[in-house]
Amino acid sequence: MAPPYWRICYVDGGDAPDIIANxxxxxxxxxxxxxxxxxxxxxxxxxxxxxxxxxxxxxxxHREDIEYEKRVYERxxxxxxxxxxxxxxxNGISMVYYPDGDLEKYILGHGSEGPILPASMDYRRRxxxxxxxxxxxxxxxxxxxxxxxxxxLRVELLHLADLVYSIMTWTKFTDECYEESEWPDxxxxxxxxxxxxxxxxxxxxxxxxxxxxxLDLDEPVPGSTPSSP
Numbered sequence: 001m002a003p004p005y006w007r008i009c010y011v012d013g014g015d016a017p018d019i020i021a022n023x024x025x026x027x028x029x030x031x032x033x034x035x036x037x038x039x040x041x042x043x044x045x046x047x048x049x050x051x052x053x054x055x056x057x058x059x060x061x062h063r064e065d066i067e068y069e070k071r072v073y074e075r076x077x078x079x080x081x082x083x084x085x086x087x088x089x090x091n092g093i094s095m096v097y098y099p100d101g102d103l104e105k106y107i108l109g110h111g112s113e114g115p116i117l118p119a120s121m122d123y124r125r126r127x128x129x130x131x132x133x134x135x136x137x138x139x140x141x142x143x144x145x146x147x148x149x150x151x152x153l154r155v156e157l158l159h160l161a162d163l164v165y166s167i168m169t170w171t172k173f174t175d176e177c178y179e180e181s182e183w184p185d186x187x188x189x190x191x192x193x194x195x196x197x198x199x200x201x202x203x204x205x206x207x208x209x210x211x212x213x214x215l216d217l218d219e220p221v222p223g224s225t226p227s228s229p
Contacts, residue, residue, distance in 0.1 A: 009043040010091040011063065013053065016040060021102070025065040031094060040092035041066045066092060082134060103163070104172040118170050121192075125217060128167040132214045135160055152180055154205050160213060161202035168195045194218055 008016040008027060021028040026039045041063045045054050070093055073085045087094040110119055119127070158177060165188060166173045175184045187203040189196055198216050201207055 007045060007047060008040075009045055009053075010040060011043065012091055014091075020097075025069075026092070035097050036086055036094050037097045038092045038094045039066065039069070069093060103166060107166070107170055107172060110170075121168075124168050124170065128164045129214060129217050131163060131167065132160065132210060132217065135210045154207075155180060157207045157210070157213070158183075158202050160210065161198055161207075164213065164217070165190070165195060165199055168192055 008019060008029070010016050016027065017030045019027050019029055020037055023039075026041055028037050028039050031038050043063075047053055070088050073082075073093060074088065077085065083098075084096040085093060086096060155177060158175065162174055169188075169190050169192075173188060176182070177184055184203065187199040189199075194216060198213060201216070202213075207213060
């Protein structure tokens with residue numbers, strides 16, 4: 001490719017491969033191993049005609065976010081329900097590639113316009129309980145220790161409630177709240193009574209821990225992946 005051209009960069013300055021996903025604080029890119037992907041900070045730039053490299057936003061590349069996430073994965077290694085990490089280095093976090101994609105992709109593939117009918121409500125409850133349970137224990141200890149720039153335990157509980165809402169209603173939902181100063185005024189409503197209770201309590205900051213959300217789901221703590229929809 002002749003200069004000038006745009007590029008996604010590793011921290012060490014090397015060219016990153018194809019992007020699989022574009023997240024809030026990083027890119028997910030392919031690796032040499034088709035079963036492994038790597039999460040890297042958002043660093044992009046271009047190569048000029050004279051061969052010099054010019055970074056577009058080096059001050060806003062989320063390197064600190066990735067460094068924090070590295071420490072989280074190091075401490076949660078082997079915990080059931082957490083993405084399996086196969087390596088951590090200066091460029092990012094290498095993890096097992098899950099070809100089924102994220103929740104939004106899964107919902108779209110199992111929806112009214114997808115190839116498979118939407119999941120049953122019983123399956124949704126089991127899946128929501130499984131995901132909530134995966135945040136309990138050591139994961140919750142890690143979250144409770146993190147309180148930086150307004151991103152607090154309450155915000156993380158709010159995001160967990162959003163995830164439960166997305167699963168139970170089979171639609172992707174997010175509130176775009178990243179610190180307590182951005183707290184939303186209202187919460188989404190649904191036809192499911194226990195879900196409305198969970199969302200109200202999360203928005204009202206009534207939850208003190210993950211286990212309380214799990215209990216409000218009125219679902220036994222799951223020990224394995226739920227059966228098929």
